[in-house]
Amino acid sequence: MLAYALKRIALALGILATVMFIMFAAVFLVPGNPARAALGPRATPEMLDKLTREMGLDQPYHVQVWNFFANALTGNLGTDVISNRPVAHEIWEVLPNTVILCAVALGWAFLLAVPLGCLAVLKRGSLWDRALGIFSVSVISLPYYVIAIYALVLFAVKLNWFPALGDGDGTWASYLNALVLPAFALGFTWVGYLARLVRASMLDVAGENHIRTARAFGVPERRIVTHHMLRAAIIPVLSLVFVSLGWLLSSAVVIEAIFSRPGIGQLVTKAVALRNYPVVMGCVLAMTAVYVAMTVIADIVIARIDPRIRDAFRGA
Amino acid sequence: MRSGARELWRAMRRDPMCLFGLILVLVTLSAALFAGFIAPYDPVKIDVANKFAGISAEHWLGTDHLGRDTLSRVIFGARVAMGIALSSILIAAGIGLFFGLLAGYGPRWLDNIILFIFDTLSSVPLILLALTIIAIAGAGTFTLVFVIIIVSVPTYGRLVRSQTLSLRRAEFILAEQSMGAGLLRILGVHLLPNVLGPLVIMVSMDIPTVVALEAALSYLGLGVKPPTPSWGAMLFDGYTNLRSSALPVIAAGLPLVIATLGFTFFGEALRDALDPKLKKGVM
DSSP, X not given: OHHHHHHHHHHHHHHHHHHHHHHHHHHHHSSSOHHHHHHOTTXXXXXXXXXXXXXXXXXXHHHHHHHHHHHHHTTOOOBOTTTOSBHHHHHHHHHHHHHHHHHHHHHHHHHHHHHHHHHHHHTTTSHHHHHHHHHHHHHHHSOHHHHHHHHIIIIIIISOOSOSSSSOSSSHHHHHXXXXXXXXXXXXXXXXXXXXXXHHHHHHHTTSHHHHHHHHTTOOHHHIIIIIIHHHHHHHHHHHHHHXXXXXXXXXXXXXXXXXXXXXXXXXXXXXXXXXXXXXXHHHHHHHHHHHHHHHHHHHHHHHHOHHHHHHHHHO | OHHHHHHHHXXXXXXXXXXXXXXXXXXXHHHHHSHHXXXXXXXXXXXXXXXXXXXXXXXXXXXXXXXXXXXHHHHHHHHHHHHHHHHHXXXXXXXXXXXXXXXXXXXXXXXXXXXXXXXXXXXXXXXXHHHHHHHHHOSSHHHHHHHHHHHHHHHHHHHHHHHHHHHHTSHHHHHHHHTTOOHHHIIIXXXXXXXXXXXXXXXXXXXHHHHHHHHHHHHTXXXXXXXXXXXXXXXXXXXXXXTTOSHHHHHHHHHHHHHHHHHHHHHHHHHHHHOGGGGGOOO
C-alpha cells in the first residue's frame, strides 16, 4: 500500500515538474521577450532592461529554470509584473473563492443526481428512465457558459433576483446570494453527468450475487437499490468524479469570467490577455497541483477501499 | 460500412433522438456550407442607425450593437465554428493515430515516454492548458486550432494505443509476422483498419466539445478576432451590451445549443449503431 502511494505521488510530482518545464521551454523558445509583452509597445529601452533584469530573463535558461523550481518549492511564485505583488499572495487570496464555487456546484449536483440515478434504476426501461437519459445527454453536451449567460439574463437582468456580477458586498447574505447563479450554472452539467454515472455504476453491480441473494430473500426492490446497489456503486462514481475535477476547474474559469467573480479563473484570464507571464505560470502551477493532488488522493483512497486495485498493482 | 449505414438507418427509425440530432447536424452543416446563399445580409456590414433592432420581417433575429444582422452572423458563424472544429479535429486525429500506433506497437520505452507526455498534457485542466498556449503564442485563429490539437491528441492517442496493444498479440498479426510481413504492412494493412472505427466514433463525439471550447475561448476574447462572426465572440458582444438589449446574446447562444445537441445525439446514435460494444459506456 505504501509502495503504491509513494509511486503514485512520485509520478504526480514528475508530471507537475514536466508541465512547468515545458511551459518554461515554450516561453523561452517563442520569439518576443515576456518583459516587452508585459510593458507594451511604449516601453523605453531602460524600462525594458530593468524589468528584464527583475524578471531574471537576462540569466541563462538553466539558471531561470533552477530559480523558478527552487522558489516554487519555498512557496515563492515570482512577482506580478503589473501590480508588483507576489503571485503566490494573489493566488492565495482568491483560491478559497474558486474552491467554494466548485464545492457548492458539485454539492448540489450530487444531492440531486443521486436520487435521479436511483429513480432511473428503480424504473429502468420506463419512459422516466428514457427521459432522464435524454436530459443527461443534453445537459452534458450543452455549453455550460450558454446556460450561465441565459440564467444571468433571466434571473439577474430580467427578474433581478440575484446580482449579475461580483461576489457580494462583504456580508455573508450577499456573498451567498451572489453565489447562487454561478454555482447553479457550474453544477447544471454535473447533474446530468453524475446521474448517468450513478445509473451506469448501479446497473453494473445489479447482476452480482449479493444483490440476487437479497432479492431472493424478498428484500423490497427500493431497499435493494438504495442500500445495496448504491453502496457498491458509489466507489466507481467517486473515482470518476475525481478524475473529472479538471473539467470542473476549467468550467469554473469561464464561469468566473462571466460573473466577474473574483477567483483563479478571473485572475488567469486577465493575466493571459495582458500576457502577464508570472501570474499565468503561477495559476497554472497552482491549479494543476490541486488537480493532480486530487487524483492522487482519489487513487490512494480507492486502492485502500478496494483491495483488488492494490493487488493488481502488486501483481504488476 | 454498408451494413453500418443500414444499422444507422434502422437506429434512426427506432430512435427519434437520432433523427432529431441528424436534422440539427444537417442544419448546422448546410449553414456552414451555403452561408453565402442563405444569409440575408453581409455579416460584417455595420449600420449603426439601426442598432439593437428587435425581431422583424427584415431582421429575423434583430441586429447587434453595431446594427449588423444577427441571423446573418449566426449563419456565417457556423462556417467559422465548423471550419475550426473539423480541421483541428482531423489533424489531431492524424497525430493521435500516429503516436498511438507508435506507442502501442513500438518498444516498451517509447510507449512509456509517449504515455508520460499524454499524461502530462491531460493533467493540466483543459482551459488552463489552452490559456497557457494562448499566453505564449498570442491569440488568433491559428493558435486556436493549435490549442484544440494539443488538447485532443492525448485522448485520441490513448484510444489508438489501447486498441493497438490489444491487437498486437492477436493471432492474425502473429501469423503475418511469422510470414515475414514488414512493419508498414502490419501497421497499414492490419492495425490501421481495426483502430480506425473506434477513432472515427470518438472524433465524431468530440465535435460538440470542440465547438464549445472554440466558442468559450472566443468568448474570453482569446480566440477568433473581430469582426469575424464567431458564436463565442457574438456571445461576448451581446453580453457586454446586455443592458441595451438581451436579444443578441440570446440569439448567439441558440446556434451553440443547436450544434452541440445535434452532434451529441447524432454521435451517440452513430456509436450505438456502429459499435455495440461501446453501448455500455458512460459518456
